[in-house]
Amino acid sequence: MxxxxxxxxxxxxxxxxxxxxxxxxxxxxxxxxxxxxxxxxxxxxxxxxxxxxxxxxxxxxxxxxxxxxxxxxxxxxxxxxxxxxxxxxxxxxxxxxxxxxxxxxxxxxxxxHSGDIMIAQVQVLDCIDPASARLRLLEARDELLELANAQDPVLVTFGGGAREISVRSIDTRVGTHVVLHLHVDVRDAMGANAVNTMAEAIAPRVAEIAGGRTLLRILSNKADLRxxxxxxxxxxxxxxxxxxxxxxxxxxxxxxxxxxxxxxxxxxxxxxxxxxxxxxxxxxxxxxxxxxxxxxxxxxxxxxxxxxxxxxxxxxxxxxxxxxxxxxxxxxxxxxxxxxxxxxxxxxxxxxxxxxxxxxxxxxxxxxxxxxxxxGIQRGHMSLHARTVAASAGASVEEVAQVAERIVAERNIRVERAKEVLAELREGAVSE
The missing domain is CATH 3.90.770.10 (3-hydroxy-3-methylglutaryl-coenzyme A Reductase; Chain A, domain 2)
Incomplete structure (x- = not known):
């Protein structure tokens, strides 16, 4: 509706x-x-x-x-x-x-909104020529996008799908890694399953083009294109x-x-x-x-x-x-x-x-x-928190409001005091 x-x-x-x-x-x-x-x-x-x-x-x-x-x-x-x-x-x-x-x-x-783009990362290790590998991957853009979109024709039907790639060389403590980013329009989905499936599918071809081996193939939660x-x-x-x-x-x-x-x-x-x-x-x-x-x-x-x-x-x-x-x-x-x-x-x-x-x-x-x-943050927050404290002290649904009101008035919002107030209320109810 x-x-x-x-x-x-x-x-x-x-x-x-x-x-x-x-x-x-x-x-x-x-x-x-x-x-x-x-x-x-x-x-x-x-x-x-x-x-x-x-x-x-x-x-x-x-x-x-x-x-x-x-x-x-x-x-x-x-x-x-x-x-x-x-x-x-x-x-x-x-x-x-x-x-x-x-x-x-x-x-x-x-x-x-900036759009509905999520990023999948494909990590490539052991590239002899990382700078050249980056350019080779960018030259294969159309091929890689087509391969990615073949994995999710339903998403493509709804107007989504792989839109672009970008490639970076990253110097790490264990050498230089080539990292391909696959940009995917996921429409009304969160998108993790779609982008992960696409990353897995293109990884072998990415490794072949780059002349290395792929390791991680997964979305990034740094969703700065969304x-x-x-x-x-x-x-x-x-x-x-x-x-x-x-x-x-x-x-x-x-x-x-x-x-x-x-x-x-x-x-x-x-x-x-x-x-x-x-x-x-x-x-x-x-x-x-x-x-x-x-x-x-x-x-x-x-x-x-x-x-x-x-x-x-x-x-x-x-x-x-x-x-x-x-x-x-x-x-x-x-x-x-x-x-x-x-x-x-x-x-x-x-x-x-x-x-x-x-x-x-x-x-x-x-x-x-x-x-x-x-x-000050405590005044309003603790007044509402007093009901939780009263319940923690064992107050019933009917008793919570009375206990909370007392401990707020006294500015003594602690479980120990709530238990004392609750005992006083119950003792008073029995004597009546």
């Missing part, structure tokens, strides 16, 4: 946090313009079965649950999106939703005023200049990115390695986002990240929860999915920078 064929989705749901999980599911489905039953697999008793899990990985003995929340308020390229986020960390979903609300005042998030960019304007007044804007810009500059700060800054970005990648059944490790390699693309590790002040005094945020994600194949197709998440999002292409992911990463980072600049 396309976006035009269903009820127009909206991402503003007032008071969603105040409802039970069951009620939230209905409200989210209604806002997304889909049937509640389409999201039933997100319920603990309706999702991935043990039999299904047994077909996904080896030696299956069970499953581990990860909470799935829904971020609200997102407008991305003019379309409202309700965003499923799978994460165990408190405050992530709420922070992303709040940042998206601030961006709505100025049109939400706007994105662009970049997604997002930008948004965050309202000065909603952020807390001109001083907060200036302080966020200063915090951003700190992360740009210092790798120690950049590591934590980018971790905040990945809180958002990884949560959406996981919820949609994509490869979190591939995306994370690609993003962190992109942060070090100029030789030093730096921030993946930039924050500036515009002429009106509002905060402008930008992000550029490689996002190798797809909607066909892998867990996205095999996991019913991932399918439900994609249905909730309403995305129909890998580029649309990447646009959502990059926007959430930017929103998450803005929320973290604002918390640090305006009030």
């Amino acid at each position: 396309s976006i035009d064929e269903r009820t127009a989705p909206h991402s503003r749901i007032s008071g969603l946090r105040d409802h039970s999980p069951e009620a939230r599911l209905g409200l989210v489905a209604e806002a997304a313009g889909i049937e509640t039953s389409a999201l039933s697999v997100l319920q603990p008793d309706g999702g991935l079965t043990l039999a299904q899990a047994d077909h996904m990985i080896e030696n299956v003995v069970g499953m581990i649950g990860v909470p799935v929340g829904v971020a609200t308020n997102f407008t991305i390229d003019g379309v409202d999106r309700l965003v499923p986020m799978a994460t165990e960390e408190p405050s992530v979903v709420a922070a992303a939703s709040n940042a998206a609300r601030m961006a709505r005042e100025h049109g939400g998030f706007h994105t662009s 970049l997604t960019r997002a930008r948004a304007v965050f309202d000065q007044e909603l952020l807390g005023g001109a001083q907060v804007v200036d302080d966020i810009v200063a915090a951003s500059a700190f992360a740009e200049a210092d790798p120690y700060r950049a590591a934590t800054h980018n971790k905040g970005i990945m809180n958002g990115i990884t949560a959406v990648v996981l919820a949609t059944g994509n490869d979190t490790r591939a995306v994370e390695s690609g993003c962190h390699s992109h942060a070090a693309r100029e030789g030093g590790y730096t921030a993946l986002t930039r924050f500036e002040k515009d002429a009106a005094g509002n905060l402008v945020g930008t992000i550029e990240v490689p996002l190798a994600v797809g909607l066909v194949g892998g867990a996205t197709r095999a996991h019913p929860g991932a399918q439900a998440s994609v249905r909730l999002l309403g995305v129909e292409t890998a580029r649309e999915l990447a646009a959502v992911i990059a926007s959430v990463g930017l929103a998450q980072n803005l929320a973290a920078c604002r918390a640090l600049a305006a009030e």
Whole structure:
């Protein structure tokens, strides 16, 4: 079902946090313009079965649950999106939703893409004449592309396939290696299987032309030909005023200049990115390695986002990240929860999915920078974390809110104190 064929989705749901999980599911489905039953697999008793899990990985003995929340308020390229986020960390979903609300005042998030190109690497050893081998391989471009495309006629039918080659000579501690890069348009797939198959297929001919032997034949997760960019304007007044804007810009500059700060800054970005990648059944490790390699693309590790002040005094945020994600194949197709998440999002292409992911990463980072600049990270984060602490202390569903409220008021958010508060509540209930 396309976006035009269903009820127009909206991402503003007032008071969603105040409802039970069951009620939230209905409200989210209604806002997304889909049937509640389409999201039933997100319920603990309706999702991935043990039999299904047994077909996904080896030696299956069970499953581990990860909470799935829904971020609200997102407008991305003019379309409202309700965003499923799978994460165990408190405050992530709420922070992303709040940042998206601030961006709505100025049109939400706007994105662009460099394309859907993934790179397969073929490593060649023992070349006597590496410089000449490089040129011979480049001369064989058309032959190698034809051989690669013969491996995946379905991808070619859908407009994808091998597009280009590039060749490098790399000096290593064990000699000079010739490395061929095969550039493949993978369309709406993540692309690992397609590019790996092509690399395997062309390797013997590459070795023959280069006059060496091939060793590794595999994709690169440094997906710098598959970049997604997002930008948004965050309202000065909603952020807390001109001083907060200036302080966020200063915090951003700190992360740009210092790798120690950049590591934590980018971790905040990945809180958002990884949560959406996981919820949609994509490869979190591939995306994370690609993003962190992109942060070090100029030789030093730096921030993946930039924050500036515009002429009106509002905060402008930008992000550029490689996002190798797809909607066909892998867990996205095999996991019913991932399918439900994609249905909730309403995305129909890998580029649309990447646009959502990059926007959430930017929103998450803005929320973290604002918390640090305006009030310190602990206040909001620990207030939400208190519920987890209360549950860890043994509080029942009915007791969690009471325990959390007490330990937050006391600013003593520790399991030991939560246990004491819980004992006091239960003793009081018995005496009544």
